Amino acid sequence: MTKTYIRKIIHVDMDCFYAQVEMLERPELKNVPLAIGGLPGTRSVLCTSNYAARKFGVKSAMPTDYAIRLCPQLIVLQPNFQKYEKASEKIQSIFLKYSSKVETVSLDEAYLDVSEAPSAIEIGKLIKDEIFNKTGLVASVGIAPNKYLAKIASDWKKPNGFFVIKPHEIESFVLNLPVKLIPGVGKKSQQILENLGVKTCLDLRRLSPEILALSFGKFSHELYQYCHGIDTREVIAHWERKSLSVESTFIKDICSEEELKLVLEDLYLEMNERLASHLKDEPFKKIKKVFIKIKYSNFKQSTCEETLLPFLYQEESFSRHASLDKFTHLLCNTLPRNETYCVRLIGLGVRFLTSDEVFSEQLSFLELCA
Ligand code: TTP
Numbered sequence: 001m002t003k004t005y006i007r008k009i010i011h012v013d014m015d016c017f018y019a020q021v022e023m024l025e026r027p028e029l030k031n032v033p034l035a036i037g038g039l040p041g042t043r044s045v046l047c048t049s050n051y052a053a054r055k056f057g058v059k060s061a062m063p064t065d066y067a068i069r070l071c072p073q074l075i076v077l078q079p080n081f082q083k084y085e086k087a088s089e090k091i092q093s094i095f096l097k098y099s100s101k102v103e104t105v106s107l108d109e110a111y112l113d114v115s116e117a118p119s120a121i122e123i124g125k126l127i128k129d130e131i132f133n134k135t136g137l138v139a140s141v142g143i144a145p146n147k148y149l150a151k152i153a154s155d156w157k158k159p160n161g162f163f164v165i166k167p168h169e170i171e172s173f174v175l176n177l178p179v180k181l182i183p184g185v186g187k188k189s190q191q192i193l194e195n196l197g198v199k200t201c202l203d204l205r206r207l208s209p210e211i212l213a214l215s216f217g218k219f220s221h222e223l224y225q226y227c228h229g230i231d232t233r234e235v236i237a238h239w240e241r242k243s244l245s246v247e248s249t250f251i252k253d254i255c256s257e258e259e260l261k262l263v264l265e266d267l268y269l270e271m272n273e274r275l276a277s278h279l280k281d282e283p284f285k286k287i288k289k290v291f292i293k294i295k296y297s298n299f300k301q302s303t304c305e306e307t308l309l310p311f312l313y314q315e316e317s318f319s320r321h322a323s324l325d326k327f328t329h330l331l332c333n334t335l336p337r338n339e340t341y342c343v344r345l346i347g348l349g350v351r352f353l354t355s356d357e358v359f360s361e362q363l364s365f366l367e368l369c370a
């Protein structure tokens with residue numbers, strides 16, 4: 001008789017990460033509503049908020065000014081990414097002690113495949129404790145036989161959560177699961193499902209495959225699998241940064257090209273600093289594209305990008321291959337001609353050559369030499 005192979009996946013997600021890092025440094029902020037993001041009066045949005053602020057409805061991506069209307073006593077701090085990256089590095093190094101298969105999703109979130117270990121629950125507890133003992137930060141941990149359920153599990157009892165979905169519990173857990181928690185089900189899909197009378201995975205299972213395919217096309221296959229608790233995605237041990245960008249939302253819309261060019265100059269300097277800091281540990285990363293993003297006062301967005309001959313970042317090579325002039329040119333190409341406009345946000349960024357692309361680049365070079 002063959003034994004079915006059941007995976008053991010742990011998902012770790014730090015609680016209100018940026019806010020927690022700040023609260024650790026300034027304990028007086030611990031029990032007051034706190035948010036991290038752009039300052040009031042600047043039309044920026046929040047990155048996150050602590051749980052005291054969430055009681056007022058204050059959450060990520062909310063405009064700061066709106067958040068303050070909901071919670072007038074809200075304290076807003078500007079983000080300090082270096083601090084969060086430092087905390088994240090400590091957490092990542094803890095993960096690597098417990099599994100070589102760690103997929104970093106973002107600064108505060110990772111999947112670990114611990115299928116070979118006798119007890120995923122024991123490892124989950126050890127990780128949670130070690131994160132707290134070494135950093136003073138609290139994580140929520142979810143454990144399940146696949147990635148999608150492990151992620152739902154880590155969110156299930158947040159903050160300071162620890163929740164396990166064992167293989168034999170999947171069926172009963174999934175039946176009552178609201179479909180809005182399925183990965184990839186956003187506002188649009190939710191609306192379609194609601195129109196079809198679907199709220200839970202059980203409702204979803206009752207839909208005919210034809211209706212599912214008609215309403216969701218290719219996504220219907222994943223939906224079918226998720227509502228049956230199935231997710232075959234592997235934990236991919238290496239995460240790579242594919243792009244890096246900086247942006248600025250203006251206090252007042254800018255309606256002139258000359259003014260935008262001045263802002264671009266500042267952003268270009270910031271971009272250079274961020275690249276230097278990010279790439280000091282990855283000096284072999286090559287830049288392959290540059291892009292500009294513009295958001296107009298009516299919230300419409302346009303982007304324009306240019307492909308470059310891939311080059312290694314250095315301050316000198318950057319100013320040569322991805323000069324301020326190049327970005328200015330992209331900006332002028334993106335702005336509408338013969339039309340008035342007002343811009344609320346401008347961003348600029350680079351895309352990196354991925355390791356797959358580096359590999360095929362090397363392969364074609366070897367073929368050329370053969
Ligand atoms: P999340 O893990 O989504 O949020 P969180 O850690 O703040 O809160 P939770 O307890 O619900 O996990 O994101 C991690 C960090 O990423 C968050 O602290 C700030 C940043 N972030 C943004 O900058 N913008 C966003 O829209 C979101 C969702 C997160």
Ligand code: MG
Nearest residue numbers: 013014015108
């Ligand atoms: Mg988090």
